Amino acid sequence: MKSLSATFTRFGGVMLLPVILALVAFVLIGRPSSWLTLTIAGLAMGMMIFLMASGLSLIFGLMDVLNFGHSAFVSFGAFIGATVLAALGIWVRGDSAFLNIAALVAAIGAATAFGALAGWFFERVIIKPVYADHLRQILITVGALIVAEEILLVIWGGTPMPVPRPAILTGSFLIGDVAVEIYRIFAFLLGLAVYVILHLTLNRTRIGLLIRAGVENREMVEALGFRIDRLFIGVFMAGSALAAMGGAMWAGYQGLITPALGSELMVMVFIVVIIGGLGSIQGSLLGALMVGLTTNYVAFLFPKLALASTMILMMIVLLWRPWGLKPAVKG
Amino acid sequence: MTNAILRLDDVHTDIAQYHILHGISLDVPEGGVHVLLGRNGAGKTTTLRSIMGLWKAKAGAIVFRGRDITAMHTSDIARLGIAFVPENMGIFGGLTVEENMRLAATHGRFDKARLDRVFAIFPAMEKFWDRQAHALSGGQKQMLAISRAIIERRDLILIDEPTKGLAPAIIRNMIDAFREIGEETTILLVEQNFLFAKALGRTVAVIDDGRIVHRGGMAELAADAELQARLLSLSLEAH
Numbered sequence: 001m002k003s004l005s006a007t008f009t010r011f012g013g014v015m016l017l018p019v020i021l022a023l024v025a026f027v028l029i030g031r032p033s034s035w036l037t038l039t040i041a042g043l044a045m046g047m048m049i050f051l052m053a054s055g056l057s058l059i060f061g062l063m064d065v066l067n068f069g070h071s072a073f074v075s076f077g078a079f080i081g082a083t084v085l086a087a088l089g090i091w092v093r094g095d096s097a098f099l100n101i102a103a104l105v106a107a108i109g110a111a112t113a114f115g116a117l118a119g120w121f122f123e124r125v126i127i128k129p130v131y132a133d134h135l136r137q138i139l140i141t142v143g144a145l146i147v148a149e150e151i152l153l154v155i156w157g158g159t160p161m162p163v164p165r166p167a168i169l170t171g172s173f174l175i176g177d178v179a180v181e182i183y184r185i186f187a188f189l190l191g192l193a194v195y196v197i198l199h200l201t202l203n204r205t206r207i208g209l210l211i212r213a214g215v216e217n218r219e220m221v222e223a224l225g226f227r228i229d230r231l232f233i234g235v236f237m238a239g240s241a242l243a244a245m246g247g248a249m250w251a252g253y254q255g256l257i258t259p260a261l262g263s264e265l266m267v268m269v270f271i272v273v274i275i276g277g278l279g280s281i282q283g284s285l286l287g288a289l290m291v292g293l294t295t296n297y298v299a300f301l302f303p304k305l306a307l308a309s310t311m312i313l314m315m316i317v318l319l320w321r322p323w324g325l326k327p328a329v330k331g
Numbered sequence: 332m333t334n335a336i337l338r339l340d341d342v343h344t345d346i347a348q349y350h351i352l353h354g355i356s357l358d359v360p361e362g363g364v365h366v367l368l369g370r371n372g373a374g375k376t377t378t379l380r381s382i383m384g385l386w387k388a389k390a391g392a393i394v395f396r397g398r399d400i401t402a403m404h405t406s407d408i409a410r411l412g413i414a415f416v417p418e419n420m421g422i423f424g425g426l427t428v429e430e431n432m433r434l435a436a437t438h439g440r441f442d443k444a445r446l447d448r449v450f451a452i453f454p455a456m457e458k459f460w461d462r463q464a465h466a467l468s469g470g471q472k473q474m475l476a477i478s479r480a481i482i483e484r485r486d487l488i489l490i491d492e493p494t495k496g497l498a499p500a501i502i503r504n505m506i507d508a509f510r511e512i513g514e515e516t517t518i519l520l521v522e523q524n525f526l527f528a529k530a531l532g533r534t535v536a537v538i539d540d541g542r543i544v545h546r547g548g549m550a551e552l553a554a555d556a557e558l559q560a561r562l563l564s565l566s567l568e569a570h
Contacts, residue, residue, distance in 0.1 A: 206439045209430055213423045220421035223383055224435050224479075225409035328425055 014325045015282070018289040025297040033178045038296045044184035046292025047191025048253060051246030052265065053272040054198060054284040055239025061215040061279015061328050063232050065127055066134055069141035070243055070269065071262030072148035073118060077111035077244025078251035078261050079156050082163040084110045085252075092164045100168035111248035112241045119240025123233055145263070152259035160258050163251045187249055194242065198281050211235060215279035215328045271310050275317045277327025286325050290317075336361040336487055336517050337382070342391035342401075344381045351377045353541035354391065359487070359534075364513040366532035366549060367521045368562075374541040375521040376418055379489045382519075383415045384408045396486070414480035418491040422472050424465030428456055431464055435479040442483070449478045452508045470501040474508075481512055488512070491521045506530050529553050537562050 008016070022039055029035045056070045084107040085092050091103035126144050130136040169186055172179040202208035210231055214221045218228050250265065251257045268291060276287030291310050298309035305312070317325060335358035344352040352374050359365050369375045380386045382393055384405040393401045400408050409415070414435075423431050432449075433439045450457040453474040459467060464475060473493055480488050493509075494502045502524070509531050512518065522528040528535065532549035545552075545562055552558060 206433075209426070209434060209439075212425060213430075213434055216423045216425055217421055219385060219405075220417070220423070221434075222405040223385065223409055223415045223417070223421065225406050227404070227406050 014321075015286060017286065017325070018293055021290065021293050021297070025293070025301075028301055029297070033176065034300065036175065036178045037180075038300055039293065040180055040184050040188070042293035042296035043289065044181075044187040044191075044253070044292070045295065046289040047188045047195075048246055048249045049265070049268055049272055049291060050191050050285050050288035051194060051249060052243045053269045053276070053288055054194075054281050055235075055242040056269060057273045057276060057278060057280060057284045058211065058215070058235050059239045060273060062211060062218070062235050063127075063131070064134075064218075065131070065236075066137045067127070067141050068138060068266075069122065069126070069144040069148065070239075071266035072145050073115045073240045073243035073262070074247035074250070074265055074269075075149065075152055075259060075262030076118065077115055077247030078163075078257050079152060079161065079247075079259075080114050080244070081107040081111040081248030082161055082251045082257060083156075085164045085166070089164060092166050095167065097168050100166040104166050104169070108245055108248050111244045115241035115244025115247075116237045118244075119237040120233060122240065123236040127236065149259050149263070156259065158259065160256045163255050163257060165252050165255065169252070183252060187253060190249065194245075195281070195285050202281060207231075207234075212328070268310060271314045275314055275324055277321075277324025279328030280324075280326050283324055283326035283328075290325075334361050335359055336396060337519065338392075338394040339378070339382070340392045340394070342378075342381060342388045342393060344377050344386055344388050346377065346386060351541050352381065352388070355381075355538070355541070355543055357536055357543055357546070359517065359519050361517055362513075363533035364509060364518045364520055364531040366528040366535045367519065367538055368523070368525065368528055368535060369521075369538035370523070373538045375538055376491055377541075378538065379415065379417075379491050379519070379521055382408075382489060383413065412484075412486035414485040414488045416476045416480050416488065416490040416493065418495065420472050420476040422464045422467075422475055425463065427461055427463055428459050428467070428475055429461060431475055432456075432479055432482050435482050437483060445482060445484075449482055452481075452511055453478050470497050473497060473501075473505070477508065477512070481516075485516055487517045487519065489519050489521075492523065493520070494522065494524045494527050502527060525559075 025038070026032075026035050029038070052070075052074050056067065059065050059067055059070070085103060088103040088106060091099040094100065122144070126140055127137070130140055165183060169183045172181045174180070202212055210221060210226055214228055214231055221228050247262065250261070254261075272284060272287040272291050274287075275290060276283030276285070290313060294309050294313050295306070299306040337359040339355050339357040342352055342355040343350070355374070355378055357378075367375050367378060377386060381388045384400070384403055388401050391401070392399055395408075395411060395413065398411070400411065415421075423434070426434075433441070455471050455474055456478050459471065464472065467475060477490070477493065480490070493505060497505070506527065509518065509520070513531065520528065520531065529549060535545075535547065535549045535552050536543050537545040545558075552562070
């Protein structure tokens with residue numbers, strides 16, 4: 001048993017879990033084309049959830065803040081992205097790849113910028129007065145979420161809003177007899193790029209070093225001469241911006257959005273953060289991929305279990321590792 | 332004392348509803364090792380944390396090099412040249428030894444001569460340079476905590492019970508290390524281990540129930556068996 005555990009650790013440990021899950025699913029599904037379609041869908045979904053979850057995990061880990069209002073950034077990101085795409089309809093529908101990409105960059109950029117600015121406002125006005133008080137954090141962030149959803153209703157109304165998808169990202173291409181949606185590949189690559197940037201920032205820069213240290217011991221970071229409160233603002237803005245970016249990507253993926261989008265996704269985002277472990281970007285990626293793949297595989301293999309699949313996954317992980325698969329090391 | 336680098340004047344500190352420090356007054360002379368002795372719960376850690384601004388003094392004044400730091404932010408106090416080694420060592424377990432030390436170096440850059448000196452005092456730090464700190468032993472973690480405090484020249488180092496849980500052989504090494512560090516800077520050392528404190532201290536203050544009940548030279552206390560017996564029975568656990 002010990003040698004099995006050592007071999008597992010030597011070949012990547014828990015980071016191997018998505019691969020193991022995919023292999024098990026391959027055996028159960030039997031048809032390579034169905035398996036590939038589900039795997040690509042699961043990876044794309046996982047990466048979009050990773051965008052939303054990574055910021056929440058850092059906010060949890062570094063600031064010890066239970067932000068139930070995180071989903072408001074997801075919803076606003078979705079609606080702002082959709083609105084920008086709708087406003088740039090000619091660019092979106094046109095044949096020019098350059099204009100298509102410009103519209104996409106504008107939509108994602110606007111959503112992300114809004115997320116960062118709203119994050120700054122949210123941290124200063126809503127979160128700052130309730131640091132170190134979890135009960136008040138829950139109450140005030142849930143309250144803020146309700147207000148944010150009402151604002152969404154006032155601005156965009158309650159009817160589902162269609163989201164135009166840039167021509168360059170519509171359709172699919174063939175790998176053998178498998179049709180692969182271009183948007184899913186784009187979502188996967190964008191999520192991967194964000195992960196690489198976050199990973200490099202956290203591991204190769206001084207600010208990243210401070211964030212990793214702050215996740216472990218905020219007090220000691222201050223005793224070394226750094227203002228952790230300023231770091232908090234930056235991390236909160238980045239986390240909110242990522243949530244809004246994830247929302248904008250999810251909007252394009254779904255094609256039709258409602259103001260309840262953020263709240264509906266939030267359960268999944270919290271599950272990802274809990275499965276992955278608090279304060280860890282690697283953990284968030286791992287958790288998001290596990291949730292994305294599990295959701296798609298289970299929906300195909302056992303449709304009746306689809307809704308419960310992520311909950312079951314969380315229960316299994318927590319029974320095995322109560323602190324999540326890859327939490328930030330403390331102390 | 333006129334050459335005090337740090338002065339506490341009638342400092343009162345509360346933790347939640349508990350009044351812990353009841354008017355601490357203390358002068359820490361510049362240079363050497365100065366010891367604050369006391370039993371568990373006497374207020375030693377609270378005194379150090381009040382100096383660092385981690386728990387704010389509700390009354391009184393804390394003056395460092397003539398500047399009132401009582402209400403200053405912890406990070407600003409640290410930037411004045413005060414290093415803090417807490418009782419739990421404050422090591423970042425997920426970071427490597429190098430990363431732990433880099434955080435304490437100005438702009439993240441090491442002074443080569445200074446780093447070599449740290450390696451000379453604590454060779455284990457060089458050996459485990461790339462190792463994650465959570466994988467170090469208790470003694471090595473303590474060495475890392477102290478190395479981090481001395482990787483740059485500091486005017487004052489506050490150290491909270493560095494011998495706690497360490498093996499006697501490591502404590503002997505620590506005595507040598509502290510002697511060397513104390514030659515270039517001022518150390519305010521909180522201890523319960525009287526043998527360790529006696530080997531290092533130039534001056535001593537004994538705290539009990541949030542008040543200073545004795546202050547003077549360590550040599551005097553070490554030589555006065557009656558005073559020792561009175562203070563030890565009053566304030567210290569047997570070691």
